[in-house]
Amino acid sequence: MNPFLEVENLTYTYPDGRPALRGIGLKILPGERVALVGPNGAGKSTLLLALAGILRAEGRILVDGTLLTPASLPRLRARIGLVFQLPDDQLFSPTVYEDVAFAPLYQDLPPGEVHARVEEALAGVGMQAFAGRMPHHLSMGEKKRVAIATVLAMRPAMLLLDEPSAGLDPRGRRELISLLNGLPQTLLIATHDLDLAGRLCPRMVILDGGQIVADGESRALLADADLLAAHGLV
Numbered sequence: 001m002n003p004f005l006e007v008e009n010l011t012y013t014y015p016d017g018r019p020a021l022r023g024i025g026l027k028i029l030p031g032e033r034v035a036l037v038g039p040n041g042a043g044k045s046t047l048l049l050a051l052a053g054i055l056r057a058e059g060r061i062l063v064d065g066t067l068l069t070p071a072s073l074p075r076l077r078a079r080i081g082l083v084f085q086l087p088d089d090q091l092f093s094p095t096v097y098e099d100v101a102f103a104p105l106y107q108d109l110p111p112g113e114v115h116a117r118v119e120e121a122l123a124g125v126g127m128q129a130f131a132g133r134m135p136h137h138l139s140m141g142e143k144k145r146v147a148i149a150t151v152l153a154m155r156p157a158m159l160l161l162d163e164p165s166a167g168l169d170p171r172g173r174r175e176l177i178s179l180l181n182g183l184p185q186t187l188l189i190a191t192h193d194l195d196l197a198g199r200l201c202p203r204m205v206i207l208d209g210g211q212i213v214a215d216g217e218s219r220a221l222l223a224d225a226d227l228l229a230a231h232g233l234v
């Protein structure tokens with residue numbers, strides 16, 4: 001099977017000179033669910049931003065066989081959706097409906113298609129009843145669901161999620177795990193939540209100092225206490 005996402009020698013240094021990614025290589029197959037774990041500052045968010053085409057890193061990123069370039073980015077952006085760590089970075093419209101409609105409208109889809117996408121995306125996260133609500137007055141769990149819906153409305157083949165369980169109470173976290181578990185998309189989930197990683201993702205990639213230091217079965221990596229301790233994960 002051809003990988004959906006292929007990353008070769010990805011390197012990124014922030015403008016202040018801080019290296020954040022160093023020679024990352026990664027292949028993710030269609031339908032795979034991969035947890036991206038690592039200590040604070042490991043480069044997880046930077047990697048997701050690069051994969052979403054928000055940061056331009058050196059190296060190669062192929063999405064479904066197409067090289068990510070400034071020219072291909074508008075088309076590929078709909079294939080890979082990034083859910084930011086803070087929903088407030090993703091939600092800015094007066095209503096939930098308008099936030100979810102934003103990306104399909106931006107793609108110039110006809111109004112009927114936009115409406116169908118919004119209904120489908122809100123149903124997918126169980127938030128149909130919230131369409132007319134103000135995003136900023138929702139609970140954190142509700143905001144996270146709406147943020148996921150804004151990305152689902154693009155009908156992406158892959159979702160990149162940055163710390164999806166951060167800030168959720170135990171019930172919100174359980175609901176989120178169940179929601180993500182029901183998604184058919186390929187998933188790459190950056191998280192400090194090793195329990196969520198183990199429940200949702202058969203495969204785990206450990207990032208430390210901008211480099212991949214382990215890539216394998218989550219069950220095996222989570223059972224390796226020395227490995228986890230060496231990378232500040234326990």
Ligand SMILES: Nc1ncnc2c1ncn2[C@@H]1O[C@H](COP(=O)(O)OP(=O)(O)OP(=O)(O)O)[C@@H](O)[C@H]1O
Binds near residue numbers: 044
């Ligand atoms: N905008 C920025 N400007 C300069 N350096 C940055 C910027 N954003 C992140 N960095 C640096 O890049 C490195 C990687 O940060 P990144 O946020 O990708 O790590 P992370 O693994 O997501 O961390 P966390 O678990 O704390 O979210 C860190 O050293 C960080 O200080």
